[in-house]
Amino acid sequence: MKEKKLKFNKVVSFLSKNQLRSAISEVNLWNDELLAEFNLHYPNIHEEFRAPEFHEFWQKWLAKLRIPSNAGFRFQSNQGLMMPILLSVIYYFFMN
Numbered sequence: 001m002k003e004k005k006l007k008f009n010k011v012v013s014f015l016s017k018n019q020l021r022s023a024i025s026e027v028n029l030w031n032d033e034l035l036a037e038f039n040l041h042y043p044n045i046h047e048e049f050r051a052p053e054f055h056e057f058w059q060k061w062l063a064k065l066r067i068p069s070n071a072g073f074r075f076q077s078n079q080g081l082m083m084p085i086l087l088s089v090i091y092y093f094f095m096n
Contacts, residue, residue, distance in 0.1 A: 008038050015045055020053040028057065035061075 007030070014023035027035055039046070049058075 004034065004037070007034070008042065011038065012042065012045065015048045020048070020051055023048075024054060024057050032061075 007026070011023050011026050014020070014026065027038075030038070039049075048054075
């Protein structure tokens with residue numbers, strides 16, 4: 001848990017200093033569960049994740065999401081739906 005908290009704080013620090021490229025590099029190292037948990041515990045960061053610099057990151061993340069029963073299915077971005085919120089909802093359903 002302590003290691004996770006350190007990772008989260010590192011990204012929060014990058015985002016608070018507007019070091020978006022460093023934040024992206026860090027979250028690229030995370031698995032989906034860690035990213036979802038971060039979004040769940042740090043909702044105040046959602047606005048920063050909407051920055052244009054994160055667009056490619058979210059596109060890659062959406063492309064790799066699959067529904068096991070339909071391997072061809074891909075989530076797509078929807079206007080007005082923030083990716084961090086979508087990620088948090090998916091995490092909630094899979095973990096509960």
